[in-house]
Amino acid sequence: MHQGQMAVPAQNTWRRTLRTEFFPTDRRRDIDGLRGLAIIFVVLFHAGWLDGGFIGVDIFIVISGYFIGRSALVQQPFRPMRFVSRRLYRLLPALFCMVAVVSASMLWWVLQSDRADIALNGAYALVYLSNIWAAGHVGYFEGQSIAYPFLHTWSLSLEMQFYLVIFVMALALKYTHHRNRVLIGIFLVSSGCSLYSNHVGHTQGYYNILDRLWEFSLGSMIWIVPRPHLSRAVSNIVCGLGVAFLCGAAFIYPLGFACPSYMIALPCLAVMAIIICPQHDVARKVLGTISPIGVISYSIYLWHWPAIVLANYLLMFQVQGMVMGGVLVLVMIVSLLSYVGIERVFLDYEGRVSASVRNRGALALVGACGGLAMLLSYVSYVSRVH
Template sequence: MARVQEAVAARTSADAGPSRPVERPRFRPDLEGLRALAVLLVVANHAVGWPSGGFVGVDVFFVLSGYLITRGLLHQQERDGRVGLARFFVRRVARLLPAAVVVVAVTASACLLLFFPITSVPLLFDGAAALLSVENWALIRQGADYLDPAGAVSPFQHFWSLSVEEQFYATWPWLLVLAWAVALRAGRWGGSARRVVATCAAVAVVVSFTLSVALTERTAAAAYFLPVTRAWELGGGALLAAAGAACVARLRLGVRPLLVTGLRWTGIGMIALAAVMYSPATPFPGAAAGLPVLGAMLVVLAGEVPGAPASALTLRPVRWVGRISYSLYLWHAPLLLLLPVALRGVAGPDHGDDLLVTGVALLLAGLLAAATYRFVEAPARRARVWETLRRRLRVPGSPRWTRIAGVGVTAVAVVALSVVQWRGPVPEARGAEPLARPEAVASTAQLQDRLQKAVRGTDWRGYDRQLSAGALTGAAEMACMRDPLDGSDGGSAPPFSWTTLPVCLPDPAAPRRAVVIGDSIAMSYVPAVREALDDGWGIAAVGLQSCPSALVRVGEARGRPGYADACRRSREQDLQAVARMKPDLVVLASAESGMRRLASGATGREAAAEWQRGLEKSLERLAGTRARIVVLENPPETTSPVDCAARTSTPAACVRPVSAAWTLKSDAERRAVSEAAARGTDVTLVDTLPWFCVDGGCPVGDGRLIARIDHGHLTADYARMLGPLLRSALAEPAEPGDAAALTRAER
């Protein structure tokens, strides 16, 4: 690569004729103001949820990064005839790493102090991913949805955007050097590095934008973090750096101040419009990202005009916020997430002092950002160690084996840490081994007594075994879930068959067969079903991601188009396959969130009526199997123990009431079971509420075992403990015609 750059430099010098000084890129105060706008949008969105589309501030940052980095590379190429890659990478490290190390170290220490290992260990893996610039890949592996307000949030999660930028920094200079070499060899250099950069950036924008639109439609959650779906935003900034000045000259904007001002305010208006109109339900990035990206590009283009008129972006207070924007971005998320835990033990929206705590967190974020800029960022950029490092990286006389060894050690360390991070704990699939045999509970009355004590719990000592684990252990059957949109025809998941994962299959030699059907909540019940049935049963798990056992059209939290129809078709295929199998027992269960995601948009009693009709259709499909059918109520959604179990809180602070939505869904299922039983179907609904809640309050566990891995899915240990209770319910079925007629209020 060095020889390529030397050849390019020689050819450039020959084409350019006598050397002439190349002006250093002028300072752009308006870009500091644009940084301030971007960071304030993100911070406001994270702090108070308004503007609902404030996440577009990240897209503005991407445009700015692409512009500034490419402008610097072009300046080096035009001034020296080559790009000093060692200088470039050392400057990036000096600019970004010191502040990031400080924030990650402080945040990780706070996590260790505030949380038990069940929470802190996965967060430490996130911290490692943040420092290794792979946080975006870690979030994809975890199945995170950045725009899902109910999803789990890490104090390191915002590092995903910095990871995307740093992946851009790691690849873009090499691509430009290669492009310059190819242009030189093809005889198309033309004396203009900008022409080559503009061509590369334009191609990158077109390819990446096309991928962004396609992948956002198919898998929006992953597309949000992927570098290939974000590259066009950085490429837009790069295109401006290469062709912006020529565009300004052609449009003669320099003699039209009013046009420049209009261009700038149009861009700001586009960014503001996206921030106000967009929401977590907006498919993003995709085509929707075009509005804030084009807006940012217009603002940057307007500032390309020499002597462009001043604006609000160049006011001194605004520029100061822009100057500390990097540190402010780093600090705001950890403080917003961890300060409520430090002050009151539990984070959540149902506390009256939320605004006060949020205000204190923002004030501290601003103060820490200013201090970090003053004492870490600025001094680190000027530190002599970076110049020494740069010289050592490029001194030709240093022993080759020393340089090779240094690069090799660094590469091995990065790869090793990345593998550790990549294989880190995911609560639904990994974690500590489940207990060898959870302590048996003899009756519902005994469990109610435990729950009553757990509601008043003042310490976490009873939960030590699980809290000290690296992560909570979910049911292995979680892996049995298929995606309704993963079918080969693009329309629905493959029909249920006996060729899926072994854990999903029954013992073929078993004289009797049971099938559990539903979404991830149903899969989390499977350990209880296994404990409830004896060795003569073979148990199959038939799961569809976010797709309930009731035949209703539901949307997906991530908003993928076509999901509602694919879910319904896939579920019907599964029910038909199960009917052909002739099982002896069928168990149905569905998440509480399913009734909130009805494609019809129905809410309240209308949603409950639609849910009832859907469950009746499922029971009708299964009636011909002559199997006994059991409908399990879902565990009421409550606070996730990963968020709630803090050293500064008590179990009593984690108790949440049974929601009205859960009651509506439960009553709808009871009515559906009653109607099916009246038609002669052998169906029973098991009242599971006493297994999780007492006197209307739902604790985090029973004082000995934590009940859920998150807001609703059962831990494997707790599900297995419920086995004897489910066995009793299966052995002595209630009279559904009597029980189903009673509403929760009447009981």
């Protein structure tokens, strides 16, 4: 009897823990669902199963602009060190572990020419300049991209560069009252750069921060546009149409519609409309259902592409079909472990320690990433020399 009485509370505790972790009440589950949709698109695109899945990155960018715009421009007073440390604790530990594990797993047996490029790409990824490295080395949609396990970190570099722009804007807020005008100006200038790149056929603009800033600023501009007062029915229709369009675009968009392209504005506007809408039936039942995937989407993004690249290297043929399915199942397991064992651990630590300890920890994370970047740069240099 005593054992049975103890089992029920234990079971309830596990349920509460899982519900709190993957269905948090202090977050917008519809936006977590959008993240989940985005990572599904990206993973299926890289698996070769969804031609337009590249729009998942654009969805992530708009969402990132929305949340960072709130953290830096809306919530006052702005606390610079807390803003920086939160970003570092959120991003660096899992990125460091991914680069370290993948480097240790493959750099010692690949060809020297591949080792040199992979190590250098890893070094650039750790200092958030991977998009600059990629723009000078490989087209994202070209066949040789499968040789680089860190190529996907270009979008993380873009995100960190946008954080820097927003950080500077937030610091300047106390000296100016033209925040809205600056955001709109960034949107217009970046849109012009993107359209120009599309006009001249500059495909490497895919990696360029100037060609992408309009997507980030579009997300941040959600905070300055008037919120419409929509009825429950209208909100459900708008949200439903937005989700349907995103799914349709993921299936039918050709590679030519990838940024820089005016067609990529449509999925971004759909994301903006979904975020603006109040959360009603469609948001809760459709997007809320896949919100747990969105919660661990960062870890999935980090680990899925290296797993696909490693599988192609080890098996020496293009991975597809059932083999690709097995790889993706393994990715989900590793990503869940990464989220629970790395992401949450560091975020929880950041939230409970004092400011001085938190800041020293952030510096240690930066130092660790810098040290590994220097080591990989040395490996790249030695591999090229010999």
